[in-house]
Amino acid sequence: MLHNTNSLTTFLSKLSVLNYKYRLLENDKEQFNIFKVLHKETDEVRLHSRFISVLLSPESTHNKKETFLKLFLEQLSIENFDTTNVKVYPTESQKSEFKEIDILIINRVSKQAIIIENKIWAGDSNHYHRGQLEGYYDLIHLSENIPKENIYVLYLTLDGHYPTVESLGKFGSLDNMNGKTIDYEHEIQTWLTLCLQECISHPFLRESIIQYINLIKQMSNDFTNMEERLEIINLISSSSENMSSAKLLVENFKHVKWHTVWDFWYELSIELEKEGYIVNLKPSKEDVTCTTHFEVYKKSYEASNDYGLRLSLNGKIQLFIWNGTGDDWLYWGIYPQGLQLDKLLTIESLGCFNKNETEYWKYFDLCSQENIFFPDFSYKGTFNLIDRNYRKMMITEKIVHEINSYVGTILNE
Structure with missing residues (x-):
């Protein structure tokens, strides 16, 4: 037992030195992030939903028209969605949500819609008579006269967790709402990386997306770079004692x-x-x-x-x-x-x-x-x-x- 304790102490000491080394290197990097300056980093409505919706909207001043939206649909394997005549809420000029839906992508001509419920920290806002996602799905179906098979529901979180049973209501599962869970670390970050490739010659837009990706990495606790990860692996595998520790x-x-x-x-x-x-x-x-x-x-x-x-x-x-x-x-x-x-x-x-x-x-x-x-x-x-x-x-x-x-x-x- 004493041998195990000593080995663990030695292993943790080496790991601490490695951590100290990379934190020093990290301190030398530029830390300024405009998103963190303007808003709390977990602000679902005023930061995340608005920035994502502006990128998705063909009407936004990024002048990329439908490019970012098409990349988003491809990343999420949503096929046959007509990107012409699309409206995305909230907009650059009207920053409020559409009937409390965090992000709504809607084509009122072809009768298609995508509901994105964005959850950073908040729980589902259910009511006694209906669940949150259940209510949004029925709202778009009834008020916009869009067939249920043409409505998609995306539940966006930090870790990809599932919505509550109460939120799903009578539908019981996301599958019954043409839905799926997505998260910032994977689907959103991958989509943003693809968007970067489309704005090489647009420095303001490019740097904005880079800063937003960095914010997502921080929120997702994805701080370590590949070199640091490899050093940790090498440290663990360098001896049987370290492996055991x-x-x-x-x-x-x-x-x-x-x-x-x-x-x-x-x-x-x-x-x-x-x-x-x-x-x-x-x-x-x-x-x-x-x-x-x-x-x-x-x-x-x-x-x-x-x-x-x-x-x-x-x-x-x-x-x-x-x-x-x-x-x-x-x-x-x-x-x-x-x-x-x-x-x-x-x-x-x-x-x-x-x-x-x-x-x-x-x-x-x-x-x-x-x-x-x-x-x-x-x-x-x-x-x-x-x-x-x-x-x-x-x-x-x-x-x-x-x-x-x-x-x-x-x-x-």
Whole structure:
């Protein structure tokens, strides 16, 4: 056992040196990115959907007419789509979505349409009477009089995950909506690379696409270049000890992740109790095993994969802290039924809460490098929680502090 520990320590030290070397080289590269300057990098509507739609539109000022659109259709194997008379929403001049659809490619002459639902972090916006994708599909079919067989649905995400059953509604699957999942790292990045080849003599357009590709690589955690990857492979394969150490890390990292997530929720509940909150359903460690995936925390309503904590304070405020297993990072909120009507106006006046029919909620005000997304430890904010000191800092100085600040504002109104 001691031999394994020493070998792993040596292997990690060598890997750390390699990482340090490439991070130094990375710091010498130009870091400026106009997209990150103008918008939050995860801004689905104002950044990603608008830029993609402008490239797709034959009417845009890039003057490439249907070229980019045709490359997009070829990349996604969508055949026999008439690219003449096509309208793409949002447009350069009208930046709003078409009836809340992130990107709509529509040919009202040939009666064809492509719906692109763009999900960077947000979950599906379902309603009690219909799912999000179900509603968009029916909307285009009925309001635009387009046959269902001529409507395609593309579900665009960072990791290619599937939409929720609720979003699909009565259709049950994307196949029944002529649909498929696509992601930024593969389909979108490949398409953009093809677009680059068409704008060699257009420097402004070319550099804009290059910067957008770089943004996608950062969002997809695709930082390593080929040389760095080859060095990592060579390091692992250079000795049997390194091979064993790498295998040990791979086999045990799932346990590291599980314990990190469990410790986070448990330590958070303890800190909240110190502040006077009553934490409902706080578990003992015996209640949770690796296979239950925090069942003790799960929401009570049907078909939910979300988990988190429910809180109350002085019998006046009902709160929750939640992390979905789909594509929502850590967020918190307040149940309206726990507040008087005048307090609801106070929440809205804070200018930071979103709302649906049953709750007010917001993501924690963490910087983009610190966002917590438990399903994926490749994100820095999640990975760093393995460090108990970092985890304590995030809980006490960020999360609990933010909740206390807003709750204090509400109670003092």
